[in-house]
Amino acid sequence: MNPLLDSKTVPGFHNVGRSPHDCTIDELEAGGFTPHSSTKAIRRMCMACMGNSAATVADCGSIDCALWPWRLGTRPDAWKGLQAGPRYPVTGEEVSSFSSDSTISENPSGDTGGAE
Numbered sequence: 466m467n468p469l470l471d472s473k474t475v476p477g478f479h480n481v482g483r484s485p486h487d488c489t490i491d492e493l494e495a496g497g498f499t500p501h502s503s504t505k506a507i508r509r510m511c512m513a514c515m516g517n518s519a520a521t522v523a524d525c526g527s528i529d530c531a532l533w534p535w536r537l538g539t540r541p542d543a544w545k546g547l548q549a550g551p552r553y554p555v556t557g558e559e560v561s562s563f564s565s566d567s568t569i570s571e572n573p574s575g576d577t578g579g580a581e
Contacts (some may be wrong), residue, residue, distance in 0.1 A: 468483075469488060484513060507536065512533060
């Protein structure tokens with residue numbers, strides 16, 4: 466059995482992968498994984514997704530993909546020098562003041578954005 470797979474199975478699914486946090490370096494390397502940056506891992510994923518064509522990755526129009534900004538294998542210039550973390554931290558008070566039954570009020574300016 467592959468050491469990266471869990472011994473348990475889930476009905477209706479294929480193999481269940483172990484948590485990489487529980488794997489040893491030897492197990493990860495035996496599975497073909499080497500340490501590299503997450504940005505480089507994203508680039509490898511994008512290359513695989515787009516048929517290993519760098520030109521196709523560069524032209525990728527799948528802007529709904531969570532990996533899209535990092536597809537070129539580098540951090541987007543707009544984000545260079547920024548620290549990781551939320552851009553606008555949310556306090557507990559702000560979270561508790563929003564509930565699932567909140568509604569969006571009408572546009573106070575009355576602007577319909579061109580729609581009549």
